[in-house]
Amino acid sequence: MNRVTASLLILAATAVGVHSAAIEAPIDFYKLYDNPEAHISLKSKATTADRTAAHGYPSEHHHIVTEDGYILGVFRIPYSHKLQNQNVKRPIVLLQHGLTSCSDAWVLHGPDDSLPYLLADAGFDVWMGNARGTSYSRNHTTLSPDHPLFWQFSWHEIGIYDIAAIIDYALGTENGQGQDAIHYVGHSQGTTVYFALMSWKPEYNDKIKTAHMFAPVAIMKNLSNGLVRALGPYLGHRNAYSVLFGSQEFLPHNEFIMAIFFNMCQPDFMLRPVCESAVAKLYSGGRVNMTAMPEGMATHPAGCSTDQMLHYLQEQQSGYFRLFDHGTKKNLKVYGSEEPPEYPVELIDSQVHMWYSDNDELAAVQDVEQLANILPNKVMHHMADPEWDHGDFSLNKEVRKYVNEPVIAIMEEFELENGGT
Numbered sequence: 001m002n003r004v005t006a007s008l009l010i011l012a013a014t015a016v017g018v019h020s021a022a023i024e025a026p027i028d029f030y031k032l033y034d035n036p037e038a039h040i041s042l043k044s045k046a047t048t049a050d051r052t053a054a055h056g057y058p059s060e061h062h063h064i065v066t067e068d069g070y071i072l073g074v075f076r077i078p079y080s081h082k083l084q085n086q087n088v089k090r091p092i093v094l095l096q097h098g099l100t101s102c103s104d105a106w107v108l109h110g111p112d113d114s115l116p117y118l119l120a121d122a123g124f125d126v127w128m129g130n131a132r133g134t135s136y137s138r139n140h141t142t143l144s145p146d147h148p149l150f151w152q153f154s155w156h157e158i159g160i161y162d163i164a165a166i167i168d169y170a171l172g173t174e175n176g177q178g179q180d181a182i183h184y185v186g187h188s189q190g191t192t193v194y195f196a197l198m199s200w201k202p203e204y205n206d207k208i209k210t211a212h213m214f215a216p217v218a219i220m221k222n223l224s225n226g227l228v229r230a231l232g233p234y235l236g237h238r239n240a241y242s243v244l245f246g247s248q249e250f251l252p253h254n255e256f257i258m259a260i261f262f263n264m265c266q267p268d269f270m271l272r273p274v275c276e277s278a279v280a281k282l283y284s285g286g287r288v289n290m291t292a293m294p295e296g297m298a299t300h301p302a303g304c305s306t307d308q309m310l311h312y313l314q315e316q317q318s319g320y321f322r323l324f325d326h327g328t329k330k331n332l333k334v335y336g337s338e339e340p341p342e343y344p345v346e347l348i349d350s351q352v353h354m355w356y357s358d359n360d361e362l363a364a365v366q367d368v369e370q371l372a373n374i375l376p377n378k379v380m381h382h383m384a385d386p387e388w389d390h391g392d393f394s395l396n397k398e399v400r401k402y403v404n405e406p407v408i409a410i411m412e413e414f415e416l417e418n419g420g421t
Helices: 003-015 029-033 048-054 103-107 115-121 155-171 189-200 202-207 226-235 240-245 255-265 272-282 292-299 306-318 328-334 365-372 399-418
Strands: 060-065 070-077 092-096 125-128 182-187 208-214 352-356 378-382
Touching: 048 060, 048 070, 048 103, 060 155, 070 103, 070 115, 070 155, 092 115, 092 155, 092 189, 103 115, 103 125, 115 125, 115 399, 125 155, 155 182, 155 189, 155 202, 155 306, 182 189, 182 399, 189 202, 189 208, 202 208, 208 399, 226 240, 226 306, 240 306, 352 365, 352 399, 365 378
Parallel strands: 092 125, 092 182, 182 208, 208 352, 352 378
Antiparallel strands: 060 070, 070 125
16 A cells, blocks of 8 residues: 555545544445545546536437447537537547547536537537546446456557447437548547558548547657656567566556545535645646646546557557567467568558647657658648647647647538538
């Protein structure tokens, strides 16, 4: 038990009037803290649907089963309550989050600046995906998340199974019927899974109108992130270290600790100033939306498999964008070669907009441009701000002006030129 956990347990005991002398153990601190008779109690975690509904938007929570049995929690804003356009065909947009994130990340800025709300108010049908293993997608038709087989997946499976399933499901809804393609927006890992799906199953390119890659991550040879470069030599190869680290939940979900953070960082909770103080110390540069950050702390990290991280570390070590390296023996069995094959990125012929920046530690300019050179149908958007970094695509206080509005304008232009097909 670390000091933070111990301190939180002591705080919980104090909050309900439990003195150390009276503790004879074992005690369920979660139940004590949630005691309705106490002065402080834990609130239930608001979902993405709850958050969007709180701002007056129609909100739906869908459960989508993938080809390999994972059950994904996916959220939808089907139309805008401001436009009352529910009886009009709305172009579909899918938003896909990054590593250890979830659909909550898209709505952190509130209704005036967040991409989902702006899209809905522009007349789009908005879907927010959640990758397998995240807090909204911890179910399977036969496996429990407590079983190690549940966690045997990387972002390759998220791409070819999860994203494919969400696209097909959205196109099959009552508004989707009659439409054969969607717009797509991905951030970080949300871009990686797009590249994986569209190159490995190129028929899905026909289901894309425009795709927007925020901080594109595929080739990772030149990234500057110190932690990734330090861990790469140890975990970026098939060895004893990576085998021990692989196929398990990263930062296992802890209901008690996450509930503490959720309650501290909610806007209407008495301990919100504590959360805001912590955010102010961590992000003092004036670039981050200081209202959005506490909301993010209340819902993140949202979970992932360690194999997703291993796959990224393999990319950094190899310098290639290729499938998961299982080791020579299994590679021969799975791929028919000692090395994993590269993704045929040249098959991605959908219209791909690459949004990238100089100060991104995970998506280096050289790597983004090397990938773009292979893509047959790309549009480059090099951020003019030299300080714009990986997280700015979701947390910068001016993200509406520099990213969200330009993306919506591109989608609207496509719809206008193509008659909304």
